[in-house]
Amino acid sequence: MPIEVHPTLPIIHMNGSSPAHLLQEYEAGIRSLDEALTAFHKIDIHPRDYYPRGDDAWPKANAERTAHLTGLATALAYLNAVADHIRDQIEEREASHRPSLYDALRTNDPNNP
Numbered sequence: 001m002p003i004e005v006h007p008t009l010p011i012i013h014m015n016g017s018s019p020a021h022l023l024q025e026y027e028a029g030i031r032s033l034d035e036a037l038t039a040f041h042k043i044d045i046h047p048r049d050y051y052p053r054g055d056d057a058w059p060k061a062n063a064e065r066t067a068h069l070t071g072l073a074t075a076l077a078y079l080n081a082v083a084d085h086i087r088d089q090i091e092e093r094e095a096s097h098r099p100s101l102y103d104a105l106r107t108n109d110p111n112n113p
Contacts, residue, residue, distance in 0.1 A: 003070075003077040010082065012089040019090050026083040033076040040069060 012019045045065055050057040 003074050005074065005078045005081050007078050007081050009085045012086065012093060019086060019093070023083060023086045023090065026079050026086060030076065030079045030083060033072060033079060037069070037072050037076060040072065 010016070010022065012022075016022075045062065047058040050061050
């Protein structure tokens with residue numbers, strides 16, 4: 001089940017951070033958290049390592065692990081949501097700066113200064 005996050009999203013504007021730099025930072029965080037989650041999932045956790053502590057140790061350890069994995073997954077979902085929003089804003093900005101077909105034809109018409 002996907003993790004839902006509802007972050008406060010940044011707005012790309014003239015007085016703000018560079019859109020490309022901001023996106024690069026979020027993408028670096030995404031790569032790092034993705035690597036961390038992959039490594040975390042590879043950790044072999046087994047009841048045999050906890051039973052000497054008593055019957056409550058394994059369920060507690062497993063619940064702690066699950067909580068931390070969920071935290072990392074939530075952070076990754078947050079970074080992805082913000083990065084997607086930044087990408088959308090960059091695309092919208094670039095689209096609004098493209099000349100229309102009418103403008104392109106008008107500009108290339110030697111009879112129309």
